[in-house]
Amino acid sequence: xxxxxxxxxxxxxxxxxxxxxxxxxxxxxxxxxxxxxxxxxxxxxxxxxxxxxxxxxxxxxxxxxxxxxxxxxxxxxxxxxxxxxxxxxxxxxxxxxxxxxxxxxxxxxxxxxxxxxxxx
Amino acid sequence: xxxxxxxxxxxxxxxxxxxxxxxxxxxxxxxxxxxxxxxxxxxxxxxxxxxxxxxxxxxxxxxxxxxxxxxxxxxxxxxxxxxxxxxxxxxxxxxxxxxxxxxxxxx
Numbered sequence: 197x198x199x200x201x202x203x204x205x206x207x208x209x210x211x212x213x214x215x216x217x218x219x220x221x222x223x224x225x226x227x228x229x230x231x232x233x234x235x236x237x238x239x240x241x242x243x244x245x246x247x248x249x250x251x252x253x254x255x256x257x258x259x260x261x262x263x264x265x266x267x268x269x270x271x272x273x274x275x276x277x278x279x280x281x282x283x284x285x286x287x288x289x290x291x292x293x294x295x296x297x298x299x300x301x302x303x304x305x306x307x308x309x310x311x312x313x314x315x316x
Numbered sequence: 317x318x319x320x321x322x323x324x325x326x327x328x329x330x331x332x333x334x335x336x337x338x339x340x341x342x343x344x345x346x347x348x349x350x351x352x353x354x355x356x357x358x359x360x361x362x363x364x365x366x367x368x369x370x371x372x373x374x375x376x377x378x379x380x381x382x383x384x385x386x387x388x389x390x391x392x393x394x395x396x397x398x399x400x401x402x403x404x405x406x407x408x409x410x411x412x413x414x415x416x417x418x419x420x421x422x423x
Contacts, residue, residue: 301348
């Protein structure tokens with residue numbers, strides 16, 4: 197079955213950096229676009245970034261553009277999110293999700309999430 | 317960005333009731349709309365895509381309809397396990413955007 201497992205969440209100070217990972221299994225990882233979505237505590241969902249199958253196409257939400265970098269390693273079935281210059285408002289549970297369909301925007305499977313807390 | 321507005325923000329219904337949640341897009345998104353269920357402390361799970369197509373494995377008590385700007389999620393025969401927050405999401409254009417959620421409680 198499709199399984200996505202995020203890791204790397206932690207408590208970090210404003211201005212700090214963190215790298216999130218998402219390990220994929222149960223499907224051919226290199227066949228799918230992937231996205232990161234976040235959810236601030238008690239809040240709704242916010243799409244963060246996507247990456248195409250071979251990393252040719254990458255797109256970011258304006259709120260993270262220039263600070264976050266999405267990448268993938270198809271040989272390791274892994275997705276990453278490098279987060280720099282972190283702000284308090286980046287505090288959230290970060291989910292990786294498999295994407296397909298129109299605009300590769302349908303997120304059919306999600307991981308369990310990893311918590312990033314940005315606080316001094 | 318396309319704004320997604322869900323209503324109501326919360327509701328309380330009895331076991332066996334039929335529940336309807338609506339989602340309105342700020343512009344035409346054709347049928348590129350998905351619905352998700354999120355139980356407390358868990359990741360969202362996909363219920364419906366393309367406005368009305370049931371995700372594999374999702375029970376037929378869930379159904380979706382609509383196109384353009386107005387969409388509906390219906391839950392038939394509400395059960396205690398349906399206690400969750402339900403979100404809509406448009407994938408017509410980027411950035412992908414989500415509704416604010418509807419919290420469904422069981423009386």
